[in-house]
Amino acid sequence: MDAHDIRRRAFAMPLTSPAYPPGPYRFVDREYLIITYRTDPDRLRALVPEPLRIDEPLVKYEFIRMPDSTGFGDYTESGQVIPVTLDGRRGNYTHCMFLDDEAPIAAGREIWGFPKKLASPRLRVEADTLVATLDYGPVRVATATMGYKHRAADVEAMRASFDVPNFLLKVIPHVDGTPRICELVEYPLVDVTVKGAWTGPGALSLAPHALAPVAELPVLEVVSATHILADLTLGLGAVAHDYLA
Template sequence: MVFGSLSVQDDKAIPVFAPPYVSQEPVFFSGMTIIAISYRVQASQIQHLVPQELELEDQPIMTSLFIHYGTSTAGEYNEYVHTVRVKYNNETYDYSIVLVLDNDSAIFAGREIFGYPKIFGRVNFHPSAGSRVTMGNVERPAGRSLVDFEFAPKAPLDMSPGEATPPKVLNLRVIPSTDPATPASREFVAVDMQFDFSERWSGEGSLKFNKGFASTPWANLEVVSYVGSWMGKSKAVLDNKVERFPL
């Protein structure tokens, strides 16, 4: 009889002999293309997906981000980010409802470390559709479109410091308990991802949600009005300097 020789003392994700991500180092991104479309919805359409500790306007601002990561610590991939503007402890955040992507390293790291509600799906970009319009969609499962979008650029935007800085992102991080008598570990995690834009463009964006599926309640939305849209080229850094609020 012999014992195993694998050390489990290092702070590594499982399987520790081939961790899917590095947990104690910043995550770097470059070659990013971001299309952001912000809009208002009725609070009644979204409040059942938002924790009761968070405050919403009667018609909160939501933002749909369609992102291509050209190169990153987690590899190359596309991602859809679905957020709603909230207040918590008198601070404004974009609360993460769901993120859809098809990169397991990014999914595992985002969920386990930062509490991003990342799920498997497919995000398609069609930047050259025979016109000035960039189009794309979000599929979950692959083959079933839940969100379709288009964006037409208009003019370059001012690159002054702070002009492109969004609110911090707030995630609900939950670690379930194996003991039914012991509550899950719950906390809000405020994440401040640092973006460095090389260019940003204003434009006209629109989207359409494919409603009615029980498994995707986050897509049951009707846009009341559009707030604004932009496209940007960027690099970014996501590190472990976060704020945690135990619940």
């Protein structure tokens, strides 16, 4: 295999059997449970990288069920997303993510810099309650509940909420262990269709864990609970800030 063949074929590792196919990546019937809560402002500021800024000490704890995703199949993820601003633009910074499928872990980390780790999240309906859990190994790390479809939400407002920029901190080491890439990445969600949205009473419990430290941002007050069903495409990214420049 010569250098031309390598350049032509190389888009992901391993070269001869990539962990994921080329995009774009389309998601159908993507189901969200989002618990928005207030947390400790000092702890939050300590975890949000500059030049991002926070206006309020809010965190969105998300569980996302993806039964039909191009190239990735059927999986579930969970994590913390923080409302931020960059140069006056409101957006969201993804602080951590846990999911149960190797292909989107590899693609998310390598392409965009999603902070993904392997774990066992679940999102399901139990009688009159939407129930979501995150287990890291045998340990229960997060539990979220919401009254199932208690009130219809404003679909257009939910649709507009997908239009804000999303930010990630992408870190890839050099072969000597020093940083090769360290940058703030911005990416969009595009071709979004919101099929349904609901609100209702919600609750969230987070437990301390050494390797899944979601409880570092403690729940002080639950602000809202939202349930969304949508189709969307995960857009490619752009570098918003290079920490090594």
